[in-house]
Amino acid sequence: MIYAFLKLWVKWVIRIFFRKINIKGIENVSRDKALLIASNHPNGFVEPITMACLFPRPLHFLVRGDVFEKPGARYWMEKTNQIPIFRFKDGFENLRKNNKSIEISLKKLQEGESILIFVEGGTKAQKRLRPLQKGLSRIAFQVLEKDESLKLDILPVGLNYFDNRKFRSESILSVGEPMSANTYYEKYKNDVNGGIRTLTTDITAEIKKNVIHLDDLKDTDLLNNLLLLRKAMQNHSAIPIVKIEQLSLLADKAIADEINVRNEEEKKDWLAKSKSIIDQYGYKSLVNRYHSRNSLFMNTLLILVFALPAFVGLMINAIPFFGGRLIANVTAKKSIFFMSIWLTGFTIFSIVFYIIALIICCVIVGWFGFLILLGVPLFSMSMIWLDRWNEFQSQLSLGKKEHNATVDIKDLFKELNLKL
Structure with missing residues (x-):
């Protein structure tokens, strides 16, 4: 209920903050299939807000776990479909909490839900795709280990901004063609590290098709x-x-x-x-x-x-x-x-x-x-x-x-x- 209301309200808000939002490939978003959405991350938490409003289905998000530790934050974060992921610098005790978050993520995907992951691992205002972390690939294979019959797609997404510091600027949301995680699973079973590496490399190539990318900053x-x-x-x-x-x-x-x-x-x-x-x-x-x-x-x-x-x-x-x-x-x-x-x-x-x-x-x-x-x-x-x-x-x-x-x-x- 809270998610649905906020989605409706923020659809108005982003039209206040942006002069133009061009969308490419939104037809590639399946409405009823388990999805891992792999996105770049150039503009703080404008990306999850934008995608939550413009995607034709509810999204779940993996976000920094330390945000959940702030007073009163956990309730609202959970009500808006956010799942905490802790980093090494958050301490070993918090890292142990990631097991529960991964279990929640796996359950959501088994139920045919969609989860958005910012695969660069952090946010930087750069017109390029930075090296991807392997977490999304690991999650994809962990899901298939639990249920090999599940049809799981990975959706490459790129968000591009003319000037992410400027009010009433322009952005482009580009959604690539879905990749079937199932086609990589056999390689993963034979070679775990090789399967993760291959899938991550291919995800990188697909996201790059949707990102304005400079080789040299x-x-x-x-x-x-x-x-x-x-x-x-x-x-x-x-x-x-x-x-x-x-x-x-x-x-x-x-x-x-x-x-x-x-x-x-x-x-x-x-x-x-x-x-x-x-x-x-x-x-x-x-x-x-x-x-x-x-x-x-x-x-x-x-x-x-x-x-x-x-x-x-x-x-x-x-x-x-x-x-x-x-x-x-x-x-x-x-x-x-x-x-x-x-x-x-x-x-x-x-x-x-x-x-x-x-x-x-x-x-x-x-x-x-x-x-x-x-x-x-x-x-x-x-x-x-x-x-x-x-x-x-x-x-x-x-x-x-x-x-x-x-x-x-x-x-x-x-x-x-x-x-x-």
């Missing part, structure tokens, strides 16, 4: 520059925010793949040329340029017409929204967790806020108090209005240079033999 600035310039040339409507679309990932991956095969001199030249364009036209102007379908006149008209309802939506939600941000500012020890804490804080504060506000309003004005719930769609309107405002500023900033920006970006991508 020194090329991150170059990749970010080219992704920005490509996106500055795209035209997308403001809605729907969540969209089934595969071209974004394919185009972004193609850029990363091309960078991976170029020599240092070529990459140095690309970096200088892309940086020159960004410096000339302005990073902020280019970031806010994409998603533009409207003329300057139309944007001006939309901003004026929807300014009042957007302002009302912001005022209604100001306390939970900025309260969540304040908590993130105070508690996020690492920048990678800032957006996660802000999103989670806003989720909790907004639920509490609307419950209290609904009670107070209904006491004061009766059934008309339910009108306070209009704050939910109005806040969504506020975010779309904010996008239009930023786009409007970009159009003013670029002015007559907008055509020149288009020509320069097209020329650069043509020179680099990259598709926009």
